[in-house]
Amino acid sequence: MTRTIPLDNSLIDEATEWRRYLHAHPETAFDEHRTADFVAAKLEEFGIEVHRGLGGTGVVGTLKRGTSPAAVGLRADMDALFIHEDNDVDYRSTVDGKMHACGHDGHMAMLLGAARHLARNGDFDGTVRFIFQPAEETGDERCGGNEMVKDGLFEKFPVQAVFGMHNFPGAPLGSFMLRPGPMLASIDTFEFHIGSELSHPHSQFYVADPLLIAASLVQDMHAFKARYVNPAEPVVLSITQFQSGNPADRQSVHVTPDKAVVRGTLYTLNDAIRGQFEAGLEKLVRNAAEASGATYKFIFERGYPVLRNAPQETEFATSVAEEVAGADKVSAAMQPVMGAEDFAFMLGKVPGCYVFLGSAREGEATPRQLHNPAYDFNDEALPVGIRYWATLAERYLSQASGRQ
Ligand SMILES: [Zn+2]
Ligand SMILES: [Zn+2]
Known part of the structure; x- marks a missing residue:
């Protein structure tokens, strides 16, 4: 059975607004100043403690409740691409030659949505770290994931596990795909x-x-x-x-x-x-x-190492995805994908799991692919992504305090 945590009505509307604001103002690797300002201001507005400037423009929000020492990290990426947008939408990129063609605008909006929900209505004992990283797209060792890790991300903001998510326009809306072990190259x-x-x-x-x-x-x-x-x-x-x-x-x-x-x-x-x-x-x-x-x-x-999901955390992420989307919408043994992700640097330090969130647009026979001038994150995926993050944080911390 699918149990969904109730999200208050205004949250999805707000998250949609954030996503479109971010879409209209894309910034590329290590240049995410305005983006980081926006993310930090939102987190502060929700009452979350904010640390700026980690690994360049990285932002870490810390939300602590109760007495449990357990802590979990949720990560989103902030950078756009050097692609000139083809879309004719009212939130079209305002920067010629740059656009959010990989959906990182959606990733930020989903993690901010979960942050707002957890700060206002979260039921947990422990610490949630909201990790907003720069420069996922560089493809070399000088990328946001590595720079944040080298800058002491997990020493300054310790967590027992870290989780990542990417939209996947080729899979049905609201489905999840993941696998234990090597998932990306x-x-x-x-x-x-x-x-x-x-x-x-x-x-x-x-x-x-x-x-x-x-x-x-x-x-x-x-x-x-x-x-x-x-x-x-x-x-x-x-x-x-x-x-x-x-x-x-x-x-x-x-x-x-x-x-x-x-x-x-x-x-x-x-x-x-x-x-x-x-x-x-x-x-x-x-x-x-x-x-x-x-x-x-x-x-x-x-460049980036192999992205390896830890077995225990993958099993846990699968259970969260099943709770949020229903077991029939979760593929927990997907084929590895021969693309790369700098979240691999974080998974090299702390166990965790990366998932794909299906974000296909209804009625589009051929999905618009990532890194394409016609790409535009599907806002319909926001509620399920927010629910996944919020549920994951609550379940992880309640399991962790149960283990002590
Ligand atoms: Zn990309
Ligand atoms: Zn991406």
Whole structure:
């Protein structure tokens, strides 16, 4: 049976207003000043203690009741994307070239909604931490999740578990998807440079051809993935940039390019596989360069780790989702998704669970995808997201005080 905590009528209307205000005023990674001002002002208005400036523009709200030492963290992300909005809505982005195309406006509104509910009507003994982080979208180690953790998030604001949520426009409205263990991939980027002396292609002197070496390495890297890595391990290797020669200068068609630069990305669900690629790709580049007398440089930059849900917290989050949405709307054993999330840095420090909240729009046969100029968070998902957060905090803290 689905039990839903009663939300007062004005809350959904207010949350919708907040969401649309945030949508109209998008700010990108580490630039979320106005956004953080808004979030902090709302939390203070609800009577929640606010700490600003953690990991850059991060905001942490602390709501404490009773005497229990138990504490739980709920996290939302605040950043928008460098995408120019296509939507014609009255809360359309007011900033050219920036928009909330990943629904983080909705994430903030849902967590603020839960904060207001818990501050006014919450029935719990313990501490709820509302974590609003900057810069989820950078894809590298300099991201809000990591910066907040490095800035002492869990030392200054200890919790026994931390939970995250992302809207998922491809799944039915109000459904939940999650899984224990690896749920989202690690992301790394790599690049290599092949270089040689400038020369004429018909030169009688042998010289390395960086373009040819690099082109062949693109094939070799895919062959490495196909033949030297355990095929049972999900890996997405993409080579996405290749630069050599100067197409703008037609005359230089007679010149062997003096360098080639190639970049790509790697997604995996296994840290050992990341190490295998880092070493293996470098070896391919080194061998090819040395065999041809070319120079080389190889750079492998680790981004987000694999996002791993802790078993116990996943079981708990599943029970909360079932309570809020009904068991038939919860998939607790979804396939992992080969995308990445910097919430993985928080889960690397404290056990917890990340869930997807289905947010499909009724009547739209093809869902508008995240990171798309036509994306717009579905406000119909706000009530279920608020209920999930509020129920999770109450149930977690009542279980925790029951355990003592
Ligand atoms: Zn995104
Ligand atoms: Zn996102």
